Amino acid sequence: MPKGEVLCFSLGPTATGITDYLSANGWLVLRVCDDLTLRRLLSAKKVQVGLLLIEDISSVSFDSLQLSLGWARGVQRLEWVAVLPLAALDTPAGREFVLNSLYDHHTDAADFAALEFRLFNALRQANLRARVDGAEAFENGLGMVGHSDAILQLQNKIKKVALTQAPVLIGGESGSGKELAARAIHQCSSRADGPFVAVNCGAIAPALIQSELFGHERGAFTGAATTKIGLIEAASGGTLFLDEIADLPLELQTNLLRFLQERTIQRVGSNKCSTVNVRVIAASHVDLVSAVAAGRFREDLFYRLSVLPITVPSLRERQSDVLGLAQHFLNESVESSHHVQILGFSKHAVEAMMFHTWPGNVRELSNRVKRAVVMTDQRLISPEDLGLTLPVRPIGMELEAVRTLAERDAITLALVRVDSNVTHAARALGISRMTMYRLMDKHGLSLRRIQ
Ligand SMILES: Nc1ncnc2c1ncn2[C@@H]1O[C@H](COP(=O)(O)OP(=O)(O)OP(=O)(O)O)[C@@H](O)[C@H]1O
Ligand SMILES: [Mg+2]
The missing domain is CATH 3.40.50.2300 (Response regulator)
Structure with a gap:
């Protein structure tokens, strides 16, 4: 050794x-x-x-x-x-x-x-x-990047609900991080050593979903050559994450409700009930209250699932996290592609990212950065590499975005003026070295990017 x-x-x-x-x-x-x-x-x-x-x-x-x-x-x-x-x-x-x-x-x-x-x-x-x-x-809730108030509040809620066993219903726009939040709840809970089984209810054919979730006995139907354990049983001792729960057919909603009430399941083709110890976390990007009002989702199931509701904020609502997340995805991509000559984002790329409203949320940001790493020929990623256009500043920008940009500009300028000496730059800005490092981290600035 x-x-x-x-x-x-x-x-x-x-x-x-x-x-x-x-x-x-x-x-x-x-x-x-x-x-x-x-x-x-x-x-x-x-x-x-x-x-x-x-x-x-x-x-x-x-x-x-x-x-x-x-x-x-x-x-x-x-x-x-x-x-x-x-x-x-x-x-x-x-x-x-x-x-x-x-x-x-x-x-x-x-x-x-x-x-x-x-x-x-x-x-x-x-x-x-x-x-x-x-x-x-x-x-932090396991790799949940961000320092905004919105993400800190989310992390706080995650830690609280992780202490209980009750069902959690996670809402939030597509790509905002619902699955990440579900995994964080599991990891922070007493079930962390058990399995985390994620099921996308919208991706399984309606004809198969019953046996996928509850399992089936051998010979239960044509093609059921062997006995199969369902996903609920597979999550025994851990957490079952039901993604896109609004896509669950009504008949299956009834079965799921029975499971949540009685904690027992019955495999297709079996007349035996078995008890399963599973915590359920559900997520939906559509508003379940409207789905209930429209008769597409069972009201009783909605109340069962939403004992602890959590909403993952859209990236628009935490624009100050954009640069930290972009830096995180850049580090990840550079690490895996060995594309080491990329030094970071150009000033214009930073501005374009702060201006963009991210309808596809964190997933969109991650995809744009990954694509830019592959496409760029330069050391600094440009707005074009990201597929974004440079905004006309500051019209149309929200106050938070303007503030964040101003803060980043002040830090960059202070560092440039003192040849990247963090101590001197912090002194010039009237903040401590620790705060300076925290702000550099928040804005995805490292000394190699200040030039
Ligand atoms: N705060 C974060 N820090 C780091 N990565 C994040 C963060 N939030 C989301 N991601 C990443 O963004 C991507 C999308 O997140 P996730 O799959 O959890 O979103 P979702 O809300 O479940 O999306 P969908 O509605 O499309 O299913 C994932 O790769 C995830 O790891
Ligand atoms: Mg998801």
Whole structure:
């Protein structure tokens, strides 16, 4: 078992003494010598600690190094330790770099043992951070990206309903994240170790849905060659997610109601009832109240299902989440496509995204970003790559969108003015470094994108 894995990024010709020492002492050493290989490797592999080796500062640009490590941090949260000559600390750019980009630095290249000690500390820090991030992701409702009030309220509700066993009815426009919310409820609940079975009621042929949900006995009908367990039984001990519940035929609505009341099911062709322990979460993008009024949905079933109603807000109602989500999908796509030369979104693309009203919600945003990653030939994604047009500002923009844009502009400008020095930019804006990092995260800004 190795002590840890360390990514050695050496600039210029470097004596192999350090890496040989680390390998001989039980570290798994990955070596890269240029920015492109660094990006490729980090897009494909998880690493916790980076070791930057600089022998000669005369050939090093600390600004571009800061961008490279900023990029690395945008993809993964790794901790960097640098081995550099003492002279690096005599230059303002070198000091800035050490303070802003590194976990620790080491100036005595011959003292391998002391360096190893620093690497251990960095590894410990990275492990601790991974635990905090893991807890945050859980607290957050599992990968639910967003900081808007609307999404925070949703996450709050999810945590509350996860503590109960009652049915939940999730409403919200198409693509807004209803299934994600259902999964988050399951994951935060005491049933998290049990199965999560998602059924799209609209996608199963009406003739099959009864046996799909409730199962059937062998010989129950022509073609039923073997006994089959239904999806409700398959979700035993876990959660059954009934998506597009409005599409459930009326006859099946009656059977489902019986199941919700009695907690028992009867397979097709069987006269035996068996008890099943399943929590039901249903979702619909159509208004079920109108469906009830129109006689298309059973009123008693509606009340049974909607004990705990939740509405996932449309993306329009949380426009301030657009950039964070766009950045999230960009990171995901770049990671899977190895299209590492894409640095981010152009200023115009950001404006176009803030202006667009997202009728297809988060799914539309995800699809547009994925397509742009495939289509673009440039380092910054343009409005055209996203299939959007640039708005005429600010007419027609909602106040929240204007505010968000102004906030993003102020942060970008402050960073540009001080050569991406986060401490100085935060000071100029009169906010703390923590707030600055939070706002950069909210707006999907990382130092590599400020140029
Ligand atoms: N807050 C979020 N953070 C990250 N990804 C999200 C978020 N909300 C939605 N998504 C992603 O957007 C896509 C659409 O979400 P989901 O399938 O949950 O929507 P839906 O409301 O069930 O859509 P539909 O009505 O079309 O079934 C999924 O890929 C999901 O992972
Ligand atoms: Mg869905």
